[in-house]
Amino acid sequence: MSKLLIFLTLIPLLPFLCSSFSAENPTDRRILVLLDDFAIKSSHSLYFKSLQSRGFDLEFKLADDPKIGLHRYGQYLYDGLILFSPTIERFGGSIDLAAIVDFVDSGHDLIIAADTNASDLIREIATECGVDFDEDPAAMVIDHTGYAVSAVEGDHTLIASDDFIKSDVILGSKQLEAPVLFQGIGHSLNPSNSLVLKALSASASAYSANPKSKLTAPPSLTGSAISLVSIVQARNNARILISGSLNMFSNRFFRSGVQKAGSPTKHEKSGNEQFLIEVSKWVFHERGHLKAVSVRHHKVEEEDEPAVYRINDDLKYSVEIYEWSGTSWGPYVADDVQVQFYMMSPYVLKTLSTDKTGLYFTSFKVPDVYGVFQFKVEYQKLGYTSLSLSKQIPVRPYKHNEYERFIPAAYPYYGAAFSMMAGFFLFTVVHLYNK
CATH class of the missing domain: 1.20.5 (Single alpha-helices involved in coiled-coils or other helix-helix interfaces)
Structure with missing residues (x-):
């Protein structure tokens, strides 16, 4: 009787239980935002509202709050971290440089916004992510050719940049027409780190220097080597955004008109809002996130997966690959997915065909070599999470009575x-x- 009562009690909850165990959602939803001052919450409210409107749960804390922490009892409390605290010298609570590095190493995402007064701690975090800010603490990016036209001529530290990364998966399919306003410090990419990319670059005429003093030596950062906004996708598919300007996220820059020097076109609204919203969609895995399911292989004339293959057998291999659209999983369509039949080195390398519904497949003959092989798919493409699939299978020679x-x-x-x-x-x- 008690079991029947429990069953009747759970019946109204079945729809909720079923929905909670539906398709895996890779999008980070719980985000901790660390601020230098709570005034940033209102001065940058448009950016925060854009995240909240897409379903993100933002928790705002002062960066020196003694009660903050990223995990408790071995479990992470947040899926993403936003550091809008460029001046912080030491985080409160249990957060430090090592904690943030471990946070990213655990597959979580990070946004860092520095500024002209960036502290050594913020610089160290950026260095761990593969970028190096200008060592001069008073340096700013200056561009006497690509500056933003304004009523006050100024020192040309307000830059209008339109040198974006060429990737629809990172910036969206809608073209960015207006330049992005930037005012802050520049950084360079660590040449030994192949995972970091420039999402927004300075022009060839830009350089990094102190705008309040005369140049006595050539600047260390010049031209398009200066990155204004960089992105990183780690090998564990964690994503990082590093900006040298906190102001570019502000309401003032979002709403401001922009006209690049030398251009007759004046845009009523800068490209900051579109650029940063699109990049944040990529950072928080609303776009460019892949998953592979249903990896199958079998002999051509059979359907069941064998425990072992014989040399010269004809086999079929298939895998289903889907892409997260921000709300649901859809088929991923590409023509560059390959599978290797691997033992110490690839004996077979085949490009997979697709039916454009997410299924990728191919067929080939097992090589005339016996041993322990692997089906391997190593897929890496700009802007997409990497796929690494492997399935081991032995290959035997002919038996004496099979010749x-x-x-x-x-x-x-x-x-x-x-x-x-x-x-x-x-x-x-x-x-x-x-x-």
Whole structure:
């Protein structure tokens, strides 16, 4: 009777239980925002509202709050972290440089906004992510050609940049028409880190220096080597955004008109809002997130997956790949997904065909080599999470009773054997009966 009561109690909850165990959602929803001052919450409210309107749960804390922490009892409390605290010298609570690095190493995402007064701690975090800010604490990015036209000429530190990364998956399919306003410090990419990319670059005429003093030596950062906004996708698919300007996220820059020096076009609204919203969609896995399911292989004439293959067997391999659209999983369509049949080195390398509904497939013959092989798919593409699939399978030689009775390639040996027997028979007859 008690079991029946429990069952009747759970019936109204079944729809909720089923929905909670639906398709896996890769999008980060719980985000901790660390601020230098709570005034940033209102001065940058448009950016925060854009995140909240897409379903993100933002928790705002002062960066030096003694009660803050990223995990509790071995479990992370947040899926993403936004650092809008460029001046912080030391975080409160249990957060420090090592905690943030571990946070990213655990597959979580990070946004860092620095500024001209960036602290050593923020610089160290950026260095761990593969970028190096200008060592001069008073340096700013200056561009006497690509500056933003304004009523006050100023020192040309307010830049209008339109040198975006060429990637629809990162910036969206809608073209960015208006330049992005930037005012802050520049950084360079660590050449030993192949995972960091420039999302927004300075022009060839830009340089990094103190705008309030005369240049006494050539600047260390010049031209398009200066990155204004960089992105990183770690090998564990964690994503990072690093900006040298906190102001570019502000309401003032979002709403401001922009006209780039030398251009006759004046845009009523800068490209900051569109650029940063699109990049944040990528950072928080609303776009460019792939998953692979239903990895299958079998012989051509069979449907069940065998425990072992024989050399020269004909087999089929298939895998389903889907992309997260921000709300649901949809088929991923590409023509560059490859599978390797691998043992120490690839014996077979095949490009997978697709039916454009998410299914990728191919067929090939098992090589005439026996041993332990692997089906391997290593897929890495700009802006997409990497896929690394492997499935091990042994390959055996023919059994003694599986060979053909007479092998055509061995006919010369058969002829030699039979000719030897015939010759021996003739020699015996001649030797015995010759008088």
